[in-house]
Amino acid sequence: MPEQTTSAAAVLDTEDLRSTIAEILDVDPSEVTDTADFKEDLDVDSLLALEILVTLERKYQVKMEESNLQLMRSFKVVHDLLAEKLAA
Amino acid sequence: MSPTAAVTGIALASPLGGSLDATWEALLAGRTGFTPCTATDGLYPGDAKATAGALADDLPDVPAFGRKRLRALSRESLLVSRVGMLAWQDAGFGPGKAPDPEETAVVLGTAAGGLTGYLQVMRDGLTLGPELVSPYAGPQGSLNAAASDLSIAAGAQGSIVTVTAGRCSGAHALTVAADYVRTGQAQAVLVAAVDVLDPLRLAAGERAGTPRPFGADRAGAPPGEAAVVLVVEDAARARARGARVHAEIAGVSALRGGADGASAAAPAFAAALAEAGVAAGDLSLVCSSAAGDPLTDRAEAFAVHGAVGSGTPVHSPFGALGDCAGATALLQVALTARALADRCAPPTAGRGAADPDLPAVAISDGPRDLAGGPALVLTTDTYGQASAVVLRTP
Amino acid sequence: MAAMAAQTGPARVVVTGLGVLTPIGTTVAGFWDAAVRGVVGTGPLTRPDAADFPAALAGEVAGFDAPRAGGERSLALARAAAAAAAADAGIHRWTGDPYRAGVCLGTLLGSRAGLEPAVTGFHRAADAHGAPYPGPRAAPDLTDAVARELGFLGPGLAVATACASGNSALAHAADTIRAGRADVMIAGGVDELSSGIMMMFSSLRSLAPDFLRPFDRDRAGLIVSEGAAALVLESYEHARRRGAHVHAELAGWASASDAHHMTAPHPQGSGARRSMLRALKSAGISPDRVDHVSAHGTGTPSNDRVEAQALREVFGPRTPAVTSLKGALGHTQGAASAIEAVACVLALRDGVVPPTANLVELDPECDVDVVRGRAREMPVRVAVNNAFGFGGNTACTVFTRPSTAGSAR
Numbered sequence: 019m020p021e022q023t024t025s026a027a028a029v030l031d032t033e034d035l036r037s038t039i040a041e042i043l044d045v046d047p048s049e050v051t052d053t054a055d056f057k058e059d060l061d062v063d064s065l066l067a068l069e070i071l072v073t074l075e076r077k078y079q080v081k082m083e084e085s086n087l088q089l090m091r092s093f094k095v096v097h098d099l100l101a102e103k104l105a106a
Numbered sequence: 107m108s109p110t111a112a113v114t115g116i117a118l119a120s121p122l123g124g125s126l127d128a129t130w131e132a133l134l135a136g137r138t139g140f141t142p143c144t145a146t147d148g149l150y151p152g153d154a155k156a157t158a159g160a161l162a163d164d165l166p167d168v169p170a171f172g173r174k175r176l177r178a179l180s181r182e183s184l185l186v187s188r189v190g191m192l193a194w195q196d197a198g199f200g201p202g203k204a205p206d207p208e209e210t211a212v213v214l215g216t217a218a219g220g221l222t223g224y225l226q227v228m229r230d231g232l233t234l235g236p237e238l239v240s241p242y243a244g245p246q247g248s249l250n251a252a253a254s255d256l257s258i259a260a261g262a263q264g265s266i267v268t269v270t271a272g273r274c275s276g277a278h279a280l281t282v283a284a285d286y287v288r289t290g291q292a293q294a295v296l297v298a299a300v301d302v303l304d305p306l307r308l309a310a311g312e313r314a315g316t317p318r319p320f321g322a323d324r325a326g327a328p329p330g331e332a333a334v335v336l337v338v339e340d341a342a343r344a345r346a347r348g349a350r351v352h353a354e355i356a357g358v359s360a361l362r363g364g365a366d367g368a369s370a371a372a373p374a375f376a377a378a379l380a381e382a383g384v385a386a387g388d389l390s391l392v393c394s395s396a397a398g399d400p401l402t403d404r405a406e407a408f409a410v411h412g413a414v415g416s417g418t419p420v421h422s423p424f425g426a427l428g429d430c431a432g433a434t435a436l437l438q439v440a441l442t443a444r445a446l447a448d449r450c451a452p453p454t455a456g457r458g459a460a461d462p463d464l465p466a467v468a469i470s471d472g473p474r475d476l477a478g479g480p481a482l483v484l485t486t487d488t489y490g491q492a493s494a495v496v497l498r499t500p
Numbered sequence: 501m502a503a504m505a506a507q508t509g510p511a512r513v514v515v516t517g518l519g520v521l522t523p524i525g526t527t528v529a530g531f532w533d534a535a536v537r538g539v540v541g542t543g544p545l546t547r548p549d550a551a552d553f554p555a556a557l558a559g560e561v562a563g564f565d566a567p568r569a570g571g572e573r574s575l576a577l578a579r580a581a582a583a584a585a586a587a588d589a590g591i592h593r594w595t596g597d598p599y600r601a602g603v604c605l606g607t608l609l610g611s612r613a614g615l616e617p618a619v620t621g622f623h624r625a626a627d628a629h630g631a632p633y634p635g636p637r638a639a640p641d642l643t644d645a646v647a648r649e650l651g652f653l654g655p656g657l658a659v660a661t662a663c664a665s666g667n668s669a670l671a672h673a674a675d676t677i678r679a680g681r682a683d684v685m686i687a688g689g690v691d692e693l694s695s696g697i698m699m700m701f702s703s704l705r706s707l708a709p710d711f712l713r714p715f716d717r718d719r720a721g722l723i724v725s726e727g728a729a730a731l732v733l734e735s736y737e738h739a740r741r742r743g744a745h746v747h748a749e750l751a752g753w754a755s756a757s758d759a760h761h762m763t764a765p766h767p768q769g770s771g772a773r774r775s776m777l778r779a780l781k782s783a784g785i786s787p788d789r790v791d792h793v794s795a796h797g798t799g800t801p802s803n804d805r806v807e808a809q810a811l812r813e814v815f816g817p818r819t820p821a822v823t824s825l826k827g828a829l830g831h832t833q834g835a836a837s838a839i840e841a842v843a844c845v846l847a848l849r850d851g852v853v854p855p856t857a858n859l860v861e862l863d864p865e866c867d868v869d870v871v872r873g874r875a876r877e878m879p880v881r882v883a884v885n886n887a888f889g890f891g892g893n894t895a896c897t898v899f900t901r902p903s904t905a906g907s908a909r
Contacts (some may be wrong), residue, residue: 042176065763068241068705069178076238084705150633151622199655201637208774212757224696225619231699232623236554244700245762245890248608249660254891257757263770264755266893267668270610270644271657285675289510291754291778306615306633362647362656363601370653373599432650489644491656 030086030101036093038077042070052094074100111355112500113285113499114344115197115337116440117189121330121427124163125192130444133452134473138426140316140328143303149225150305156158156312158303159330159428161185168192171259178242180223183255186214186298190256193296198349199335203341211264211292212251213282214277215299217432219268222304223247252300256335264292273395273429274485275299276334276436276491277360283338284355299436300333307431317398317429319422320407320469321458327397330428334436341500353443356480357382357496364490369405371492375413376476378494382480386413390479391451393442395434395486398456399425402486404464409484409492411465421445421470425456435485435493442481446499449476505671513674514902516744517589517732518842519581519688523559523725524828526580528588531839533844535828535854536875542712542723542830545693552620555698555707559725559830568692571611571617573726575645577835578605578690581728582646585686589732590744594651594684602682603647605730606665606689608834608889610658611641613694620695621789642690646730654682661755662829662889663796665689666838667897671753673733683738688730689838697833698724704763706800712831713858714797714824715804715866722798725830729838731845746902748845751882752783758892766804769810771894772796776814776884779896786883790820790898792853792883794840795870797824798831799858803888808866819868820884821876827857837887837895844883844899850875855902 032073040047043060056062062070067087074096075082080103090096117125121139122132132139139162145154149346163412170176170187171194179187183198194200204210224247230239245251250268257266265286269278276299286292317327344351359377362371379386392410396403423441424430430437445451451470460469518528523541525531542559549568554739566576582603586592594601618633643656655676661668666689673687691697701707703725708721739746756778758771765772780787793815796807804824811819825840832839847853852875859872885897 019195041177044177063761063764065241065704065761070702072240076234139823163544172859207759216846221612225615226705227696227699228616228619228625231554231695231702232620236699236702239699239703241703241705241763244696244703245662247696247700248662248890249610249658250608250662250665250889250891250893251762254662254757254762254893257759257892258762261759262773263757263759265755266661267658267755268670269672275657278655281655281681282672282675285679289675291677309633360655360657362602362643362653364644364648365598365651365653370599377599485518 030104032097035097039070042073050093053092056091078103078104108340109288111287111338111340111353112344113336113353113443114339114349114351115193116352116443117192117196118334118425118440119161119163119165119185119189120332121159121162124165126440128446133423133426136453136455138455143308145305145308147383149229150309151231154305154309156308156314156328158308158311158328160303161331169487173259176237179255180220180246180251181302182219182252182300186252186256186300186335187259189333190260190296190298190335193335193337194292201233205294207261207263209264209293210262211295212253212257212262212266213279213295213297214268215279215432216270217272217301218304219249219300220247220251240479256296256298262296262298272489272491273361273431273434273487274491274493275432277485277495280355280495281358281360284358287338287340295338296335297338299433301431301433302331303329317423317425317456318458318466319396319398319456320403320461322461323458324398324403326399327424327429330430332430332433332437334433334440351500353446353497354500356384356498360493363492369486369490369492371405371484374411374492374494375409378496382496384480384496388479389414389418389482390476391445391481392418392420393438393481393483394420394422395424395438396422397429399488402488405486406484407464407467414471416468418468419451419470419474420467421451422454438483438485439495442483442497446481446497451476451493510678511735513677513680513750514736514739515731515732515747515750515845516734516739517585518845519584519730520586520803520839520842521561521577521581522727522829522839523561526561534569535825536852538855538857540857542725553695553698554702555724557723558693559723560715561726567617568613571614571641573657574611574642575691577692577728578642579645579649581688581730582650585730585732586650598653600649600654600683601652602676602685603643603652604669604685604687605642606669606834607642607658607660607837608662608665608691609694609697613692616695646686652686660702661893661895662891663833663836664887664889664895665834666836667885667887667895668755670841670897671895674753676752677733677735684734684887686730687733687834690728691833691835692726693724708799711858712799712826713872714827714856715863716798716859717800717861717863719801719804721800723830725832726833727835727839729842730837731841743834748848748899748902750897751900752779752898754778754782755895760892763890765806769806771892772807772810772888773813775894775896779898783898785898787815790882790884791880792847793820793822794885794888795822795824796888797826799826805865808868811868821853821871821878822868823853823871824856827859837885841885841897844885847880847883847897848901851879
């Protein structure tokens, strides 16, 4: 079965999230700073943004609204959105 | 005279090694490439495992023309992008020294490219829901993914097509490439062939034993995997830029066959010779795709015997590699170009006692010196399909 | 063979037979009548195994109940289209040299859908020891079935350029004839409905909620359909010798790669533009002589915008009459451009361009002459057929009337 499910879904480890996103973007985690702009600085197109969303939904077992895609412009925004979902 | 298509770059990964050199040396030494393999990732009911010709090296350190985000690529796409990079370099191309990207074509042959990706999409869609299928995964499950990824990696903006015809897929790809070069549809063509071990092939190969090409006790071949990329150009243009020509493609024929189970081996053999303007007696080598299948080996033996009798050396690499599916024909072309260059035929691994029901052919049983002269690559499959490619040294 | 071709120049390639099975008709006459009337063939999926599909909407070939398992449905669609085309060409079973007649079919997934009943059963039942899947029946079987039935035992293969596969098959078959490796080829495309393709388009958020609306301001994606089309192609000399009726000439063809992205088109439509220009160049026809373009027009926001831009770059602001049959058909995948090629041939024959179904308000960003509302009667002498697949694979074909065949180059 796919590997992404985790029973500790409610725990959000910031650095783990950072490396997850860095792996999707194929960059070093240090490049995924809190404020680096996904589109301008990290070359994230709409498909890659969708890939981030789907990967996070699978890993953390949450439903992230696709209307949020436009908002997901930086690591900090993604982190806060996810933290909010997990707290809900 | 119409232009001649020439092979100027060769690279491959096979069960015997991550390069043409490594594969060639292993064949000369009589080694085989079989290991126990099991399908993973919950893609198939129960265990799908077989002794199979798994790749010796997936070339993880070879850059795919500098392309990033390789994580999202299927294994087929990664392999042809990496092997393609090596073939491109072998042709003497690189930054600042390459044909016009708009005149660089990609043609790929495969029997089942993308099947593993397709099964992954089905698994994820059915177990997690369609909305949770990775948007990168879907396209990797289609037949044209590996060619597309190669064109993206190489920046090749010319003609593009994926062809599929079982074990003869690579011969069809080479035919398309030769057409492109001869008709001016491309200056250079990356011609690729790939098939990897997927759960279906492993399950089907569960009971396969050691392959016995042309042998009396032959009973099928274990599955094998390989990725091959050639660079094909117009021979005159290649010479003008000072490129080394590995071999010229003198004639090709790829036929469906299959009437009443009859193989097209003999007509394909004859048609390729006719296109090349080569007499059968002038051939210095026949590279056969015999892998121990009862019917195809028989068809090939009769076709070879009918054309060249028992004088011309015949060699099959598949006793050492297994049935490499859609990569078969192009693998033969690469190895035969090497055999012509070195004037040497490797031994045919796995051949046991000769089958008394087959006509006598001169199966190579040790490294064997070749007379000069063109060679013919003969490929067949169990549906009756057959292809023949005549290669000659420049 | 090669020597003969050299004496007479490259062979001209003509169309002598047509066959289609589509969501709006399963005969050439029925399909064309519905296309010209703007009949829409997509809607709720009604087949008995509809629950196994992850989309509620589709375009089904009605009255065609071949099952999926083992790839039977794709095989049956391919055989039926090929048999119809061969009969139209006056060929019931090939009696000439079997190795001079071949088959080339375009497909996106081949008969991979034939695995789905077993794969679905395995994952749905969460049974780790389900039945083994059927053997690895892959795309070549599609060709094999057609070749055996008709006795076309020469060059035989399937080609794949995703949604451009039909045109790629026509192009390769034409190259095969032009190179003198065959006298006659059956070329076309086939794909059936599959869960896999629906999951793929769903993962890309490309499925429309109700209708496929090409070039519309409110277009929101595509609807997956099934279908098959076959064309009998032969050298002009061969058709003339056997006295065959020539429907049209396949005057030019070309393909090009965006080399840009696996799913997004090149932002400036680089491959699309070069495919069209190269196909026209190979036909020896200048863009200003083109009367009609059968657009790829998938109804996805990015495809239609980029295609319209490429059309304006090739043809200038006054484009030929553009139509997309996908509003009516849905997206028939690898069969799409083969079906649309049949429509081009019929547009040449009848002097009529079908409307783009479901197009209500043209997107200002797609500022080309799209035929909408009702069919347009007009002289059609040259028709261009566009097909663009993911992976940046593009392919175009150019058809001309048989009467202009002699002066085409």
